[in-house]
Amino acid sequence: MAAAIELDSRGNSVLVLDREESLGGILMQCIHNGFGLIEFDEELTGPEFAQRFEEKVYARNIQVLLKTTVLDIREDDKHKVIYAVSAKKGMMRIEARAIVLAMGCRERNRGNIRIPGARPAGIYTAGLAQRLVNIEGYIPGKDVAIIGSGDIGLIMARRMSWSGCKVHAVIEILPYPSGLTRNIVQCLNDFNIPLYLSHMVTNIYGKDRVEGIEIAPIEAGALMSEKAFRIACDTVLLSVGLVPENELSRDAGIEIHPATNGPWVDSMLMTTMPGVFACGNVLHVHDLVDYVVEEARRAGANAAAWLSGYRAEREIRVKSGSNIRYIMPMRVNPERENRLYMRALVVKNDARLDVRLDGTEVKSRKLAHVQPSEMLSLTLKPEDLAAARRDSTLEIALV
Amino acid sequence: MKELICITCPMGCHLSVDRDELGNMKVTGNRCIRGEQYAREEVLNPKRVVTFTCAALLPENYSSAAESEIVPRVPVRTTNAFPKEMISELLCVLRKQSIRLPVMCGDIVIKDALGTGIDVIVTRTITLP
Numbered sequence: 001m002a003a004a005i006e007l008d009s010r011g012n013s014v015l016v017l018d019r020e021e022s023l024g025g026i027l028m029q030c031i032h033n034g035f036g037l038i039e040f041d042e043e044l045t046g047p048e049f050a051q052r053f054e055e056k057v058y059a060r061n062i063q064v065l066l067k068t069t070v071l072d073i074r075e076d077d078k079h080k081v082i083y084a085v086s087a088k089k090g091m092m093r094i095e096a097r098a099i100v101l102a103m104g105c106r107e108r109n110r111g112n113i114r115i116p117g118a119r120p121a122g123i124y125t126a127g128l129a130q131r132l133v134n135i136e137g138y139i140p141g142k143d144v145a146i147i148g149s150g151d152i153g154l155i156m157a158r159r160m161s162w163s164g165c166k167v168h169a170v171i172e173i174l175p176y177p178s179g180l181t182r183n184i185v186q187c188l189n190d191f192n193i194p195l196y197l198s199h200m201v202t203n204i205y206g207k208d209r210v211e212g213i214e215i216a217p218i219e220a221g222a223l224m225s226e227k228a229f230r231i232a233c234d235t236v237l238l239s240v241g242l243v244p245e246n247e248l249s250r251d252a253g254i255e256i257h258p259a260t261n262g263p264w265v266d267s268m269l270m271t272t273m274p275g276v277f278a279c280g281n282v283l284h285v286h287d288l289v290d291y292v293v294e295e296a297r298r299a300g301a302n303a304a305a306w307l308s309g310y311r312a313e314r315e316i317r318v319k320s321g322s323n324i325r326y327i328m329p330m331r332v333n334p335e336r337e338n339r340l341y342m343r344a345l346v347v348k349n350d351a352r353l354d355v356r357l358d359g360t361e362v363k364s365r366k367l368a369h370v371q372p373s374e375m376l377s378l379t380l381k382p383e384d385l386a387a388a389r390r391d392s393t394l395e396i397a398l399v
Numbered sequence: 400m401k402e403l404i405c406i407t408c409p410m411g412c413h414l415s416v417d418r419d420e421l422g423n424m425k426v427t428g429n430r431c432i433r434g435e436q437y438a439r440e441e442v443l444n445p446k447r448v449v450t451f452t453c454a455a456l457l458p459e460n461y462s463s464a465a466e467s468e469i470v471p472r473v474p475v476r477t478t479n480a481f482p483k484e485m486i487s488e489l490l491c492v493l494r495k496q497s498i499r500l501p502v503m504c505g506d507i508v509i510k511d512a513l514g515t516g517i518d519v520i521v522t523r524t525i526t527l528p
Contacts, residue, residue, distance in 0.1 A: 021468065031474035031522065033448045045450055047474050047523035051504055134452050137472045162451065162490055181411030185404045186447060190483075368430075369413070 001053040002293045003100045003279055006300025008060050012307060015094065016062060017084055019069045023057065024050030025104055027289065029131045032155050034182070038290035049289060065089070073099065073252040073276070080275060098275045098303045101249060101263070102296060105242040105281040107152070113240050115147070117204030120211070126152040126239040130159065139163055141235025145213050146170045147201050151179040151287065151373075153239020158187035160237075169231050171196045171215050176347050178241070178373050180287060202228055210234050242285045252276070259326035260284040267315050267333035268302040269295070277303045284328050284341070287375050291341065298339065312336075316388050321354070321397025325372070332394055334385035340378045344398055347371045353378060354397045357387055370398065403441055407433040414438045446480035449489060453508065454497040455525065463528060473498045474522045475508050485513055493519070501526045 001023060004014045022028060027035070030046030037043060040052070057064065068086035075081070079095040086092070107125040124132075124140055130152060132138045144160050146153045149172040157167045170188060175198045177184050188195055196215060200223060203214035213236060216228035244262040246254075255264045255272040262283040263271040270277050279299035280292045315331040318340070325343045332338040344351075351370045355363040355378070362384045370376065378396070385394070405412040414428040416438050426438040440446060452472035475498075481489060489512055498508060502521045509519040 028523070031452055031476075032450045033476060043448070045474060045476055045522040048504060051524060134474065135470060135472055137452070137454065162449075162486075164494075181404050182406035185406050185411075190447070369411075374411070 001057050002296035003300035006297045008062050010304035014062050016064045017068050023054045029134045031134050035289050101278040102280045103245045103282040106245045108241045115201050120206035122210035123236045126156045126237045143233045144235045145233040146237045148240035149177040149179050150239035154179045154183040154187040161191045167193045171199050173200050244282045265329045266331040269299045316392045319395040321395045323398035334388040338380045342376045344370045354399050356395045358392050405434045405437050407437045445483040449481050450476040451493045456497045456499045478518045
C-alpha cells in the first residue's frame with residue numbers, strides 16, 4: 001500500500017492485487033499493539049496501522065483487486081504481463097510498465113526443520129494459530145508448547161495465556177532468543193513461561209492428538225540425549241522463522257539471493273528483471289512494519305523514477321563484512337542518499353559498525369547493543385561515497 | 400537495584416533502577432525519557448496494553464448471502480496501559496463481550512473499564528456487505 005500511494009502521488013496509474021479479502025496482509029491478524037512508533041509516533045495495533053494506509057489508498061482512488069491471485073509474471077517486448085485469477089472476474093491478463101513485488105513471507109513449518117516423531121493433530125505454525133484465534137475465533141488447544149522463539153511465537157504465548165490456555169514452555173535451539181527483547185519481557189516473563197535456550201525438540205508423542213514433546217539440551221554444540229526430558233502438552237506451535245514467498249519471482253526468472261531468500265536488488269530495489277521492484281518481507285524478513293513501510297515507499301519512489309527514465313549512472317558493490325549476515329540492498333548509488341538495512345550474526349554489547357570503501361573507513365557508528373533479531377539500519381550520504389570509483393567495493397562490518 | 404528491560408519501543412534498553420535511603424528512584428541505561436517513565440511505573444504500578452478479539456454479532460434480522468464472509472471476531476484494545484493485577488478480571492469481561500456489527504475503528508466497547516478510567520475500543524472498521 002505504501003508503494004502504491006507513493007507511485008500514485010507521482011502521477012502513475014496503479015493497481016493493487018491481493019489474494020486476501022482485505023488489504024493489510026498479515027497486519028490484520030496481528031491485533032497486538034506496538035506498530036507505528038516510527039511511522040506515526042504512536043503505538044497502534046496491526047489492523048489500526050493497516051487501516052491508516054487503506055484509507056489513503058481508497059481516498060486516492062487507487063484501483064484494488066481483492067481475492068485475486070497472481071499466477072504468473074512474464075515479460076514481453078514492451079510490457080510486463082501479469083496473469084491473475086479471481087472468482088469474480090475469472091482469468092485476467094494485466095499489462096504493466098513496472099511491478100512492485102510485496103508478497104510478504106511464509107512461515108517455516110515442521111517439515112522445514114525436520115522434527116522427528118509422530119504426526120498427530122495439534123501441530124500448528126504460530127501464524128496459523130494466530131489467525132485461528134484472532135480472526136476465526138477458535139482456540140487450537142489448551143496445553144501449549146512453543147517451538148522456536150520468533151516474535152509470532154512469543155506474541156502467541158501471551159495471546160494463548162490471555163485466552164485461558166496454559167503455555168508450558170518455549171524452546172529455542174540457539175543460545176539467544178530470536179524474537180525482540182520486549183516480547184520476551186511482556187509475553188514470557190509476565191506469565192512465568194519458561195524459555196529453554198540451547199534446547200532442541202527430539203520427539204513429538206501422540207497418536208491422534210499431541211500428547212507431549214521430548215526436548216534435550218545442547219551443550220558445546222552437542223545434543224545431550226541422556227539429559228532429555230518430556231513436557232506434556234496437547235498443542236505444539238512452531239515459530240521457527242520466516243521465508244520470503246518468492247515462487248512468483250523465481251518462476252519469472254528473477255534471481256534470488258541466498259542470504260535473504262529474497263530477490264537480488266540494486267540500489268533502486270530493482271530486481272534482475274528491469275522494471276520489477278521488491279520491498280517488504282518478500283525482499284528480506286523485517287522485524288518492524290515501520291521499516292517495511294519505509295522500504296516500500298522507497299521502492300515506490302524508485303519505480304516512479306525509473307518509469308520517468310531515471311537510471312543509476314554507476315553503482316558500487318556492497319559486501320557483508322565480519323559479523324554481518326546480509327546487507328540490503330546489494331548495490332549503492334554514490335550520487336544519491338542510500339538507506340541500508342542489515343542483520344548481525346552475533347549478540348554483542350558496545351559494538352561498532354565499520355563502513356569501509358575499498359578498505360578506507362568512511363563511516364563508523366557506535367551501537368550499544370546488537371543482536372540478530374534486531375535489524376540495523378544506516379544511511380550513507382553521497383559525500384560518504386565521494387571517493388568511489390567504478391569498481392569500488394563498500395564493506396560493512398561489525399566490530 | 401532492579402534490572403529491567405524497557406518495552407516501550409523495540410529498542411529494548413537495559414535499564415537499572417536504584418533506590419536511595421529515602422526511596423527516591425534513579426534510572427540508568429535508558430536512551431529516552433520514555434524509558435525512565437517506564438522504569439518508574441514498572442516498579443511502582445506495572446501496566447500493560449491489553450489486546451483481544453470479541454465475538455462479532457450480526458444486526459438483528461440481518462440476512463445476506465455474504466454472511467459467511469463476515470469476520471467472526473472484532474479486535475479490541477485498551478486505550479492506555481491497564482493495571483497488571485486487574486488484567487485477568489478484564490479478560491473475563493472481554494471473553495463474554497460480543498460486539499454488534501457494523502463497527503468503526505475507535506468505537507468504544509467498554510467505557511471506564513473496571514473503574515480505571517481506561518476504555519476498551521474497537522481497532523478495525525468492519526462494514527457489512
